[in-house]
Amino acid sequence: MKDIPHGFDLLRDPALNKGTAFSEEERSALKLRGLLPPRVFTLQEQELRVLGNYHRKTSNLEKYIFLMSLQNRNEHLFYRTVLNNIEEMLPIIYTPTVGEACGQYAHIFREPRGLYLSARDKGRIGEVMGNWHTRDVSIIVVTDGERILGLGDLGADGMGIPVGKLSLYTVCAGVHPARCLPITLDVGTNNEELKEDPLYIGLRQSRIEGEEYDAFLDEFIQSVQQIFPDAIVQFEDFGKSNAYRLLDKYRATLRCFNDDIQGTGAVALAGILTALRITDSALSGQTLLFLGAGEAGAGIADTVIAEMVRTGVLPDEAGQRCWLMDSKGLIVASRQDLEAHKVHLAHEHDPITSLSEAIHTLRPTILIGTTAQPGIFTREVIEAMGEINERPVIFALSNPTSKSECTAGQAYTWTQGRAIFASGSPFDPVQLDGHTYKPSQCNNVYVFPGLGLGVMASGATRVSDDMFLAAAHALSNAVPEETLAEGLIYPPLSKIREVSAAIAFEVARVAQSRGDSVLPDTVDLRERIRSLIYEPVYESYV
Numbered sequence: 001m002k003d004i005p006h007g008f009d010l011l012r013d014p015a016l017n018k019g020t021a022f023s024e025e026e027r028s029a030l031k032l033r034g035l036l037p038p039r040v041f042t043l044q045e046q047e048l049r050v051l052g053n054y055h056r057k058t059s060n061l062e063k064y065i066f067l068m069s070l071q072n073r074n075e076h077l078f079y080r081t082v083l084n085n086i087e088e089m090l091p092i093i094y095t096p097t098v099g100e101a102c103g104q105y106a107h108i109f110r111e112p113r114g115l116y117l118s119a120r121d122k123g124r125i126g127e128v129m130g131n132w133h134t135r136d137v138s139i140i141v142v143t144d145g146e147r148i149l150g151l152g153d154l155g156a157d158g159m160g161i162p163v164g165k166l167s168l169y170t171v172c173a174g175v176h177p178a179r180c181l182p183i184t185l186d187v188g189t190n191n192e193e194l195k196e197d198p199l200y201i202g203l204r205q206s207r208i209e210g211e212e213y214d215a216f217l218d219e220f221i222q223s224v225q226q227i228f229p230d231a232i233v234q235f236e237d238f239g240k241s242n243a244y245r246l247l248d249k250y251r252a253t254l255r256c257f258n259d260d261i262q263g264t265g266a267v268a269l270a271g272i273l274t275a276l277r278i279t280d281s282a283l284s285g286q287t288l289l290f291l292g293a294g295e296a297g298a299g300i301a302d303t304v305i306a307e308m309v310r311t312g313v314l315p316d317e318a319g320q321r322c323w324l325m326d327s328k329g330l331i332v333a334s335r336q337d338l339e340a341h342k343v344h345l346a347h348e349h350d351p352i353t354s355l356s357e358a359i360h361t362l363r364p365t366i367l368i369g370t371t372a373q374p375g376i377f378t379r380e381v382i383e384a385m386g387e388i389n390e391r392p393v394i395f396a397l398s399n400p401t402s403k404s405e406c407t408a409g410q411a412y413t414w415t416q417g418r419a420i421f422a423s424g425s426p427f428d429p430v431q432l433d434g435h436t437y438k439p440s441q442c443n444n445v446y447v448f449p450g451l452g453l454g455v456m457a458s459g460a461t462r463v464s465d466d467m468f469l470a471a472a473h474a475l476s477n478a479v480p481e482e483t484l485a486e487g488l489i490y491p492p493l494s495k496i497r498e499v500s501a502a503i504a505f506e507v508a509r510v511a512q513s514r515g516d517s518v519l520p521d522t523v524d525l526r527e528r529i530r531s532l533i534y535e536p537v538y539e540s541y542v
Helices: 007-011 024-029 043-056 060-071 075-084 086-093 097-103 125-129 155-173 210-227 240-250 259-279 295-310 315-320 355-362 379-388 408-413 448-458 465-477 481-485 493-513 525-532
Strands: 115-118 139-143 180-186 232-235 256-258 288-291 322-326 366-369 393-396 420-423 430-432 435-437
Touching: 043 060, 043 075, 060 075, 060 086, 060 097, 075 086, 075 155, 086 097, 086 155, 086 493, 097 155, 115 125, 115 155, 125 210, 139 155, 155 180, 155 448, 155 493, 180 210, 210 240, 232 240, 232 259, 232 448, 240 256, 240 259, 240 295, 256 259, 259 295, 259 366, 259 393, 259 420, 259 448, 259 465, 259 481, 288 295, 288 355, 295 315, 295 322, 295 465, 315 322, 322 355, 355 379, 379 408, 408 420, 408 430, 448 465, 448 493, 448 525, 465 493, 493 525
Parallel strands: 115 180, 139 180, 139 232, 232 256, 288 322, 288 366, 366 393, 393 420
Antiparallel strands: 430 435
16 A cells, blocks of 8 residues: 555645545545545546536636635646646636736635745745755746736735646646645735735735845745755746846756746747748748837847847847837837846837837837737727738737737727737637637747756756747647638647647757757657656556
8 A cells, every 4th residue: 555644634635635536445445434425436527526616606716716726625636627628727727817816816815835935034945945845846936926917016916826837837738746836935015005905915014125135036046956956947927127137147057947038938939930821921021019128028029039040140130120119119229218138129210109100110010019008009000010011910918818908809800800819818709700710829838838848858957048949939830730721820728738748849859959968869758758747647545
């Protein structure tokens, strides 16, 4: 008999609990008789019960709470149910519903999940991290809650993001849930509403900054390297003043990446490459205009420029193909107010403050929004893109749905159905003039789970930019012609595990090609990747 807990302790362990699926033999051997109703159910029968209760919930937030409760009770059943119903449930366990959940996190809080490291733990972060139940951690997703989606500073209530992202690692790439660790760094919040909320779960103080913040992060990173030396660290939803800085600071000595910068860049590049298959044109001939120059906008621009350079375009010429606007207008060299991550993206040009004027002046083929300002892609803006381009490429990428720069219906209607459209959160199909238009979702879930799996499989010591370019190509290549014919530029979510495995393979090949893999060249990478993939099924305990 395996060394596992018995009785109540077993039923309260979500990683081991099978609920009513424990067999007669297991009930006898594990002291479960009388603690469960007498009938033994299969996993499939349990899933039917879950779906029945799920569909009786009257709001997406209630569905989120229900699924999170299931995850905290029976992980195998949770992951099997989500995997079998991924297109329906992914928007519930992640965007857009996770944004609403984070906004209400203190009020819907049921059970803790992951680690909370607060500013009060400075000097003993390693000790606190040592409270985690296992050292076999492969993926850490960490946030300080300063920029949760498009919602801003949610402090400790941002824990829904690391929890949700790691659920996607398991659902979409098969990373075993026991190897995933969500962490929130509670360094305070500048959200006065939260500080005044009597139910807020975090420190009711202003954010620590400057040297104090940096010392806290240094101690955290050092503790990770000591306690979880094999872990990949994914930075998530850090504010723009820290996101680039922390990535630059730690990437040379830590297996880490920033999903808002690099993951978004890769998934957007993949969508662009696929859109160009529809327009039958080359990336080198495109002009891109970005509205929004934070981590996402600048990250996409840097990724596109890197891809152009990879294909032989001179760096200066590639840079001139990408134009960015922020809240003060076009990012031009004469501006004296540019943050560090924007300086290299500034061009010589007269100032422009109007998006419509920028479109008419620069004549972009691709328009990308990362502003979290709903409706900022006005009818005038979208019609201008349609006038300039036969098939305008329009990406409204802000999350959640309520923050999208335009809706799918607006993009299609105002271009007479000619737009190639993608959004950060899902939109329903659009009926227009007797045609059905299916909008694509430019969702980071297409990239980061497979990338993490590839780094795990190869044992790479660093997460490099060329891995993200390889991931983008693998994702674009995974879009079949029949999907492309429908106007969709990302593969169906029902194929996400296949897509993630393909990305993992290409990422592992990058690690091998640069000599940064613990695996010998003779290892079958595909078999190595398959061996790591978790399937949510019950195993016998007797």
